[in-house]
Amino acid sequence: MRYLFPTGKGYQRKWLGQDVLSGVVIAAVSIPISMGYAQIAGLPAVYGLYGSLLPVILFALLSTSPQFIFGVDAAPAAMIGGVLGGMGIAMGSAEAERVVPVLTFYVGVWLLLFALLRAGRVLRFVSTSVMGGFISGICCTIILMQLPKLMGGTAGTGELPELVRHLAGVQVHPLSLGLGAAALVILLAAKRLRPKFPMAIVVMGLGALATVLFDLPGHGVACLGAVEPGLPALHLPDWSAVSLTEGLGNSLPVAVVIMAETLLAESSFAMRDGYEIRDSQELLAFAAANLGAGMVGCCPVNGSVSRSSMNVQYRGKTQAVSLVAAAGMAAVLLWGSGLIRLLPVPVLTAIVISALLGAVEFDMAHRLLRADRKELAIFLAAFLGVLVLGTIYGVVIGVLLSFVDVIRRASQPSRELLGVISGQPGFYPLGRMSQAHPLEGVALYRFSGGLFFANIDRFQKDVENCVKPGIRAVIVDASGIVSVDLTSAERLVLLYRRLKEQGVRLYLTEHIGQVNDELRRFGAGELIEEGAVRRTLYAALEDCGAAEGEVKQWIPEEMRHAVPELLRQTQELEWAYGEEAQSKLDAMTGQVLQTLEETKPEQREQELEFLLERGRWQGVIDRDAILQHLEEHLAELSRLLERSEDAVLLELEQERERVTEALRRQHPEIASYLAAHREELEQRFQRKYPEAARHIHELRQRLHQLPEDETKEQR
Known part of the structure; x- marks a missing residue:
């Protein structure tokens, strides 16, 4: 039972009003979104409403994310539509109604397997810049999909080239564009001036009122289609509609996209608002939601960035928002299906675009432009990967870029030469402190990063450059070196021997004991045996005879009598x-x-x-x-x-x-x-x-x- 409704633990009564308000807004905007994406997946529009009921409840009961909203969404719907096209099945046909639930159920099975294998851990290696580019790419893709509806056309599908071609071919309907643009301006202005006010509901109500007063459908403005009243029936899919091999094969990419897109987006929201999610339980929630979607005949369901952004805007606190939204959808299916046909599509599209504009991370790109151009390039690569190539390729590009970024940073660690300031204890970077000066006969060099094959060349060249006439020892402050590999251990031995032949001592100091274990394991125990490894800078200075009798003046006063520091000075064997x-x-x-x-x-x-x-x-x-x-x-x-x-x-x-x-x-x-x-x-x-x-x-x-x-x- 501890896994059920984890976001409701410690629930406070004062949150109820915000959760109910946000849930009502989410239910309202989910009507056009889910109906539209259900049609993209090859199903009748009403199945989008079915997919916004049971799957949303299952997700809400299991999810550890208090903010994220689940439902029928763009990427899985478009992918399922592509699968139907590849199988030669007509969109909206009875055959599609048999095949899609089977594929959805298999998606749930894959996600359940991912949860058991803890596959979500892979995405922890995705950096913030990659995540920001990924989310921005998804948001911009959905905006481009929705823009034709704002102008009186139909939603686009595919990636950037297809979306641009579709947008260029839209026959603009002036009244639809006017209504949509006016609604968007009002929403954006309200977001800036009155962010807590539920302007989306007001705009939606005004749109329905305009339909009644001015007969918008009679003037060519598209409204949502009528829906048969009643809740969906639960039943297992017709397994004979798709072979096991074909079903599992076609559903795997969809499951991967749902896992990657939703977990990345959830992690982005969690980091931004300071809470944690549990990846494995989230995958379990995704699996349950998709198994439920298959049992009501719907297409695969996914985390929705647009509706989650709207939830954040209206300050929803827990997954009670999703439960309220599901209750609202049930009420619409039972008693309000006749009202759905009054909602103008351009107005509802403006609500979706407004939410998506609040989720893009272009402010992050602006910060990166000033702070780190390489990080900006990674952001843009992830952004364009999703926008141009699609979600699955965007995820692959993002993960690869994150690993490349890790290697780049590890191969270019911070390095600096150290010196002393007369009359002051401690050691100071020569490049930053104008009063610092080098020690006579000794070079102090700090290397801050794990030492491995990608950066050992840089380390070796730095040390060799330290050896100038009069230098008898190079002492490395290795406090930032937490590990070594075989390549770096071998090169350290060769470097030590080469300097020894020149009459120069090389010391590694200040590092953690684990580095010594690795040096011995990789065959570099010679460094320890011959005294090239000392626990402290001060021990190395004394050992090489630098400034004899004066070493203690560089030990800060508060450290001279601190027991941990004294033990470092007097005990090295166990270290x-x-x-x-x-x-x-x-x-x-x-x-x-x-x-x-x-x-x-x-x-x-x-x-x-x-x-x-x-x-x-x-x-x-x-x-x-x-x-x-x-x-x-x-x-x-x-x-x-x-x-x-x-x-x-x-x-x-x-x-x-x-x-x-x-x-x-x-x-x-x-x-x-x-x-x-x-x-x-x-x-x-x-x-x-x-x-x-x-x-x-x-x-x-x-x-x-x-x-x-x-x-x-x-x-």
Whole structure:
């Protein structure tokens, strides 16, 4: 039950008046629109009214869009009319009345399948500019279809070339054009001066009154045809009218157009007015509406941009608008069918065009003209794709353009060189801050975007251009790099080696830990092993010896004592290796022991001191962790150094105490974190090597109990 009428949850009584008013207007304008499109689909006009009853109710009960209106609409109707023509079936014939409901039902089946497959997710990759061009193209197409009716002719079909040819051949009826133009001017003026006033109903009433007073049909003005009273009967389509293969094949493109056109339009309305829709449930609503349309004998139904725009104009709040519109249509079919013949077609056409003019996104095109010409080109391509080639091709063009736009933006990320301002902490773009100046001997370069095959050339050229006489290091602020691919990882290694041969260090800094995982996965672990990857800019500056003793002046005051920032400065192993950090520590310890094994006995103590000092990880927390791992191999270390375990342990413990003291002096805020980290390592050691852990614990106790002179002797 939670899926039923989701837009009605939390309904407020004050919305009722707006929903009823908007629903009445929608019902009124749906009469001519739905009747006209039903005829385009090859059905008698009354089926358009049938398609505005049950299908609209089903959509309203399931849709998550509070604004969008469903019903008989242009694109599916025109496509079904084209299918009938291809099958050689006469428009308005009894054969058409048998075939169209079957095709409609199959459309519903396809849409149900799309909902189960969550096919609507593909359209999330369509950009706002593409969406704006798409909606504007649909609106302009429908306006061009409707313009001949404003002049006394019949509605056009097809795309821009066919619509222009049809419009050029219309025999203009002056009175019809005068009525339609006057109605359009009144509606547009009212929209600007009194946007909340239901002028469409007033104009419609005036049109019906004019028909009675001045006999408009007698003067050549077209009015809607008479409709037999009564509600539609429900029945399953005649499956024998179309083979399964032919029915599914001809209905698939229609279902794709309904999904794409309606979801894109719904998303556009949702973004503009600040709410969310659920794509899969919307597809379920589309499917239910079309299955219902097939059971009343109607053509496929679709989301209507024109009626939705009118709903927005009259401030409808929920799908109660659709329920009111369906109730109004039922009342018309039961008791008011005789009034339909009084409505002048040009006046009703003016109401539709007025709503469509409010939905076009040409204001977006104007903003893009000033802000981004490339985005404007994408908007225009989507707009012209729909207008010239049709909805299905417009959708394909829109999706392709969106992906092209993503690749374009990713391949041209923001890049800049950084410098410092004397007396001020932090790093500043040299191109924007006139006071900023580069560091001596070091180039700071920021790259803001994922690093992949399409932009690695640009990255490499930028870095190589940084290497000028006197530059000994290029440090990349990679805080904007969230991923790398195989191509970029391989090129980073080659670039690192090439610069290394020139005596220039390359550093990647500030990026998220996931990038390190990807570097190792793609075979670029060399960068991490050799220290080309550092967690912070400051660590890289210290590592390359830039402005020794002055690095801290560039750390903002509020960050110098912030625990997260301090941890970044003092701990890199887990950031670099993630879940593999402990196994990496084990491997590093093994490398130390292996090196000592291959060293002459009399040089091993000196070599151990050298290895500890030269160690890749200089953060105090990481250094403490390495010393802890060496203690885990105390027996082997004692053998290699040819000293007692007590003496070796004492040396390691004293080194750990020096690390602790350094941390307390430099970063007292995280001393407690070091203690917790040590506890975690101790527990891990106890679980893994319980006998060795107990032995070391006993040695520590004995060392702490030794008198000072014995301790000195041990040293």
